[in-house]
Amino acid sequence: MEKKIVSLKQQGLTLKQIAEQLDMPIGKVQYAWRKWRSQNGEPAQPVSIPKRKTERKTSMIPKPKPVPASSMKQQVASTMQHELPVQSPLLDQGPEGFWKLPDRYNQDLMHAVVQSPNAVYVFWEVSDSVKETLSMQFMRPWEDLPKGFRILDITLLDYASGHANRSYTFELPEMTNSWFVRPLDPNTTYVFEFGIRTMEGEFLPLLASAPIDTPRAEPAGHGRFAEPVRRWQYGEVESPELLDTLPKYSAYRFVR
Amino acid sequence: MKPGYFSLVLHAHLPYVRHEEKHRLEERWVYEAISETYIPILWQVDRLQRPLHWTVSISPPVVEMLADPLVQDRYVQHLDEMLELIAIELAEDRSDQEVETLHFYHQRYNDLKTTFLHWEKNLNHAFRTYREQGFIDMVTCTATHGFNPHLFTEQAARAEIRTGLNCFERHYGFRPTGIWLPECAYTPGVDRILYEEGVRYTFVDEHALLDADPTPDKGIGAPVYSPHGVALFPRDQIISGKIWSSMIGYPGHPDYREFYRDLAYDRDWEYIQAFMHPEGIRFDTGLKMHRITGDTDEKDYYVRAWAEHQIDNHALDFAQTLEGHLEAHGGQMFPPFLVTAPFDAELFGHWWFEGPEFLGKVAERLEEFGIETITPALFLERHFQDLETVHVSMNTWGRKGYGDVWINERNEWMLRHLHMMETQLVKDVADYRHKSTLADRALVQLIRHYVLAVSSDWAFILDGQTTAQYAAERFREHTRLFAELETALYQDKLSDELLENHYRAYPFLADADIDMDTFLSPHDYYVTTERGKEGEAILVLTPEYTGNVIGDLGRRVIDEVEARAAEGETVYVLTPLKEGLPEYERHNQIHVYRVRLTSPFLEHVMNQVAAQNVAYVKLANELVDKVVFKAIHQFDWMTIPAARSLAKSLQVPLYSTMLSFETTRNPHGHGGLFDAIHRIENSVLAEADTVYICEQLSTEEVGMRYAIGDNVQTCLPLNASPYEQKRLKKNMK
Numbered sequence: 011m012e013k014k015i016v017s018l019k020q021q022g023l024t025l026k027q028i029a030e031q032l033d034m035p036i037g038k039v040q041y042a043w044r045k046w047r048s049q050n051g052e053p054a055q056p057v058s059i060p061k062r063k064t065e066r067k068t069s070m071i072p073k074p075k076p077v078p079a080s081s082m083k084q085q086v087a088s089t090m091q092h093e094l095p096v097q098s099p100l101l102d103q104g105p106e107g108f109w110k111l112p113d114r115y116n117q118d119l120m121h122a123v124v125q126s127p128n129a130v131y132v133f134w135e136v137s138d139s140v141k142e143t144l145s146m147q148f149m150r151p152w153e154d155l156p157k158g159f160r161i162l163d164i165t166l167l168d169y170a171s172g173h174a175n176r177s178y179t180f181e182l183p184e185m186t187n188s189w190f191v192r193p194l195d196p197n198t199t200y201v202f203e204f205g206i207r208t209m210e211g212e213f214l215p216l217l218a219s220a221p222i223d224t225p226r227a228e229p230a231g232h233g234r235f236a237e238p239v240r241r242w243q244y245g246e247v248e249s250p251e252l253l254d255t256l257p258k259y260s261a262y263r264f265v266r
Numbered sequence: 267m268k269p270g271y272f273s274l275v276l277h278a279h280l281p282y283v284r285h286e287e288k289h290r291l292e293e294r295w296v297y298e299a300i301s302e303t304y305i306p307i308l309w310q311v312d313r314l315q316r317p318l319h320w321t322v323s324i325s326p327p328v329v330e331m332l333a334d335p336l337v338q339d340r341y342v343q344h345l346d347e348m349l350e351l352i353a354i355e356l357a358e359d360r361s362d363q364e365v366e367t368l369h370f371y372h373q374r375y376n377d378l379k380t381t382f383l384h385w386e387k388n389l390n391h392a393f394r395t396y397r398e399q400g401f402i403d404m405v406t407c408t409a410t411h412g413f414n415p416h417l418f419t420e421q422a423a424r425a426e427i428r429t430g431l432n433c434f435e436r437h438y439g440f441r442p443t444g445i446w447l448p449e450c451a452y453t454p455g456v457d458r459i460l461y462e463e464g465v466r467y468t469f470v471d472e473h474a475l476l477d478a479d480p481t482p483d484k485g486i487g488a489p490v491y492s493p494h495g496v497a498l499f500p501r502d503q504i505i506s507g508k509i510w511s512s513m514i515g516y517p518g519h520p521d522y523r524e525f526y527r528d529l530a531y532d533r534d535w536e537y538i539q540a541f542m543h544p545e546g547i548r549f550d551t552g553l554k555m556h557r558i559t560g561d562t563d564e565k566d567y568y569v570r571a572w573a574e575h576q577i578d579n580h581a582l583d584f585a586q587t588l589e590g591h592l593e594a595h596g597g598q599m600f601p602p603f604l605v606t607a608p609f610d611a612e613l614f615g616h617w618w619f620e621g622p623e624f625l626g627k628v629a630e631r632l633e634e635f636g637i638e639t640i641t642p643a644l645f646l647e648r649h650f651q652d653l654e655t656v657h658v659s660m661n662t663w664g665r666k667g668y669g670d671v672w673i674n675e676r677n678e679w680m681l682r683h684l685h686m687m688e689t690q691l692v693k694d695v696a697d698y699r700h701k702s703t704l705a706d707r708a709l710v711q712l713i714r715h716y717v718l719a720v721s722s723d724w725a726f727i728l729d730g731q732t733t734a735q736y737a738a739e740r741f742r743e744h745t746r747l748f749a750e751l752e753t754a755l756y757q758d759k760l761s762d763e764l765l766e767n768h769y770r771a772y773p774f775l776a777d778a779d780i781d782m783d784t785f786l787s788p789h790d791y792y793v794t795t796e797r798g799k800e801g802e803a804i805l806v807l808t809p810e811y812t813g814n815v816i817g818d819l820g821r822r823v824i825d826e827v828e829a830r831a832a833e834g835e836t837v838y839v840l841t842p843l844k845e846g847l848p849e850y851e852r853h854n855q856i857h858v859y860r861v862r863l864t865s866p867f868l869e870h871v872m873n874q875v876a877a878q879n880v881a882y883v884k885l886a887n888e889l890v891d892k893v894v895f896k897a898i899h900q901f902d903w904m905t906i907p908a909a910r911s912l913a914k915s916l917q918v919p920l921y922s923t924m925l926s927f928e929t930t931r932n933p934h935g936h937g938g939l940f941d942a943i944h945r946i947e948n949s950v951l952a953e954a955d956t957v958y959i960c961e962q963l964s965t966e967e968v969g970m971r972y973a974i975g976d977n978v979q980t981c982l983p984l985n986a987s988p989y990e991q992k993r994l995k996k997n998m999k
Contacts, residue, residue, distance in 0.1 A: 096753075096756060096757060097752075097753040097756060097757070098690070098748070098749040098750075098752035098753045098756065099686060099690065100683065100686060100687065100690070100745060100746075100748060100749035100752065101749040101750065101752075101753050102749075109746045109749065109750075111679075111683055111742065111745060112683075115682075115686055117887075118884050118887065119685075121418060121681075121682075121685060123415065123416045123669065123673055123681070124415060124453075124660045124668060124669050125668065125669045125670060125673050125674070126666060126667075126668040126669060126670055127668065131673045131678060131681070133678070133681060133682050135682070137883075137884075137887060138915070139883050139887060139911045139912065139914075139915045140880055140883050140884060140911075142911040142914070142915070143876075143879050143880060143883045143907045143908050143910075143911040144876060144879075144880065144907070146906070146907035146910050146911060146946070146949065147872070147875070147876045147879055147907040147946070148872075148876065148942075149942070149945055149946075170862065171866075172865065172866040172867050188678060188682075190675075190678075197659070203864070203865075205864070208870065208872070208873050208876070209938075210869070210870045210872075210873065212868060212869060212870055212873050213865075214864075214865065214868065214873050214876055214877060215864040215865050215877075216864060216880055217864070218864055223454070223659060223660070224659075225477070225659035225660045225661055225668055226477040226478075226479065226659050227477065228477060229476060229477055229481050230477060230478065230479035230480065230481055231479075231480065231481055232479075232480045232481075233479040233480065234479070235479035235480075235656075235657035236479055236480040236657075238657075239479070239480075239493055239655060239656060239657050240655075242493055243493070243655045250493055250494075252454060252493055252657065253454055253455075254454060254455035254458065255415065255453045255454050255455045255456075255660070256414070256417060256419065256420045256423045256453065256455040256456055256458075256459065257419070257420055257455070258419070258420040258421065258787055259418070259419035259420065259421060259688070259689060259692050259787065260692070260787040260789040260790050261689065261692045261693035261696050261697075261787070261790050261891070262693075262696065262789065262790050262793040262794070262888075262891060262892050263789060263888070264859075264885060264888040264889055265793045265797070265888075265889060265891070265892045265893065266850055266852065266857065
């Protein structure tokens with residue numbers, strides 16, 4: 011099928027015409043054509059279905075950078091449904107053809123680990139589809155959206171309520187995917203967020219870490235944990251009202 | 267007997283450095299530990315022949331290397347080479363002092379060999395025998411010393427713990443009730459897993475208790491229970507410091523052997539070459555001829571008799587110090603005052619050459635002083651009712667007391683890959699468990715690769731920057747092997763030979779030690795085995811749905827979704843969460859997800875809408891691992907960006923229903939928001955396979971304000987499917 015598409019394209023047909031002729035969704039035709047081009051060394055062009063009069067507007071979508079065939083393949087493998095993943099996400103190749111650690115996994119994730127009572131290490135990643143959604147929403151390339159980081163002190167609060175005892179937001183350099191957050195206060199519950207600063211100056215969080223407690227650094231006396239510990243110890247609550255840093259993970263937690 | 271107790275704990279650990287190829291420098295770490303620490307400690311146990319109440323923790327990598335015939339044979343070879351070098355040295359014209367020390371080494375290396383062969387080259391037998399005779403108690407550590415506070419999932423922590431216990435039990439014939447947490451690193455929640463795995467006690471540094479909440483009445487004079495009931499025995503820094511500190515402790519005495527001066531560096535290369543690495547690398551022989559001497563580079567020769575004299579002095583001093591310390595707390599009852607002194611075993615012998623003999627002498631002095639030594643296990647048996655329960659926050663015995671060693675600018679790059687392996691293991695076990703014998707073996711081998719990668723030693727070595735390259739390479743290698751085997755699993759390319767090769771690379775742990783179910787989540791089990799198959803589904807994105815119907819739009823969505831479901835379609839509806847409504851509901855073939863936004867307090871409409879779209883995409887990306895979507899149907903401008911992005915990434919047709927447009931709702935509108943919505947609406951008109959518009963709108967009317975094509979048509983009656991069956995089918999594989 012790919013050959014047929016390439017052959018028709020080389021005869022000068024538009025992708026839409028090919029789609030009609032082969033009775034295929036245009037997305038598939040487009041995909042096959044892009045794949046062929048990138049594998050055959052032609053620079054990949056921005057996705058452009060012949061767009062009638064809207065051509066000008068949709069061209070505000072960032073032009074995908076030319077990608078080497080190997081990473082192209084992986085990207086497609088990880089986003090295409092209908093198929094089992096064809097290779098491990100940890101399998102990647104460097105320019106010399108040898109295995110290397112992947113630069114990213116194309117997922118939406120943010121995770122924080124304690125370094126000390128005053129410092130937490132946070133790393134994160136934003137998937138291509140979230141980046142693209144924002145580009146489509148704000149009509150600006152992802153790279154042009156200013157990135158920010160927010161520290162929320164949610165000690166004794168529920169993060170989902172949206173309330174925080176205090177928060178601090180700062181700008182992040184582009185292409186940042188981890189941060190040693192310091193100085194923080196000991197014995198405090200934090201949530202960290204990565205997001206963008208919108209045109210109106212609002213911070214729009216895209217990712218949030220799970221709540222994390224910084225360790226105590228001095229004697230607590232009878233502190234905020236004493237009562238929850240007592241209630242749990244004496245069976246007054248069914249589950250402990252304490253943060254568990256090693257929660258059970260489910261791969262399909264949203265599939266019901 | 268005096269009131270109070272003393273408890274000595276020695277933790278033996280090395281990373282798994284067994285390599286099939288010869289002459290790996292790292293393998294010498296094992297030889298050094300055996301010669302300087304493990305056998306000398308065993309000598310003391312053997313000499314004293316009575317219950318010492320020492321607790322020896324031995325980590326699974328050490329257990330496995332001690333049991334490995336390759337390591338065993340190479341160690342004997344190493345001893346022979348050492349004896350040969352000593353013989354050559356003795357044949358040279360050395361000073362009297364050197365000759366005396368060389369005779370000492372000659373005797374010592376012969377004794378090492380005798381002991382090693384006596385235990386049939388497997389020192390596990392020695393430790394096991396002494397434990398069974400009641401001279402020592404034993405515990406173990408997690409599988410590869412993974413740093414618990416930085417693990418991502420419960421499953422990984424449980425796998426490390428259970429695998430470690432299984433491995434130890436296979437070699438030692440019993441399952442210990444105590445465990446050594448790697449780096450004494452405690453994190454809230456690890457105690458729950460420990461308890462569930464049958465572990466009743468572990469060790470922490472003293473600030474874990476000093477800063478506990480509430481502050482324990484007895485400070486570090488007694489262990490405490492963690493919230494989930496694991497007893498935490500605190501390291502007493504004052505007493506321990508006497509031993510480990512090179513500044514204030516005993517090991518820095520001028521008469522003790524100097525660690526940093528080795529014979530290899532005092533001899534000509536031509537002379538020593540035969541005993542060095544074949545590639546010309548000079549390394550320590552283990553023959554150290556000098557004593558610490560003092561704060562000087564001019565080191566004097568080691569005088570064995572002087573060192574032995576100091577051992578006696580220091581053992582006596584330690585007993586006196588301990589006696590004073592216990593007497594100062596003599597009033598403590600329920601439980602009596604306990605001093606816990608946990609150490610890295612390799613401190614004794616390897617770093618402090620005379621350490622094992624010191625421990626033996628201390629045992630004798632404590633008996634004379636009437637100070638009772640006790641194991642944590644016995645302490646708990648006697649005093650389990652007298653311990654407080656407190657909350658302990660994350661802490662370790664490392665530099666500065668927390669995670670600085672294991673997460674910093676030198677080693678942070680490893681973490682995201684480790685977390686990826688953890689979540690992949692959870693997914694792979696859910697998907698491939700019991701699919702075939704080969705798949706099961708592959709899952710076990712993937713766990714083996716993971717645990718080898720997660721060893722805290724790599725981060726530790728990278729922090730210290732000595733042999734950093736080795737640590738980084740080992741981490742990369744285990745990750746690569748993981749990636750390659752996982753790919754073979756996905757591509758159905760497993761074979762006995764492939765699995766054997768993966769195992770042979772690092773033959774650590776028996777398959778039976780590794781329980782793949784540690785990675786299974788009950789929910790995933792339900793999804794992969796009990797949930798049953800579901801047809802390819804329609805993904806509906808809508809700003810309004812049941813419980814949140816504002817106008818015609820919500821009504822229309824509900825009617826359409828129900829009509830399609832009645833026709834047999836499976837429909838996934840994604841809509842914003844409204845307080846008071848459940849986040850998930852299911853009505854036969856209709857799944858309703860009300861998505862929570864990352865921020866409930868955004869002021870600007872465009873940002874609220876963006877937050878909704880991001881939430882749709884993130885959720886859909888999670889669902890597509892198990893749900894196959896054949897089309898996306900979005901309603902209203904507010905769901906357009908997510909729908910477009912998903913249609914593109916999933917390669918499925920996009921349908922749009924627009925009951926109104928910004929320009930029809932607001933014919934004289936203008937301004938930034940108006941323009942932005944107009945642009946977004948235009949984008950779906952350009953890209954959707956079909957756009958259905960309200961019967962009240964004419965295409966001409968819309969076409970005056972938007973660029974429309976022949977993909978725009980009027981809404982169909984409810985009983986007609988808007989999805990062109992031909993197109994859907996063609997799109998399916």
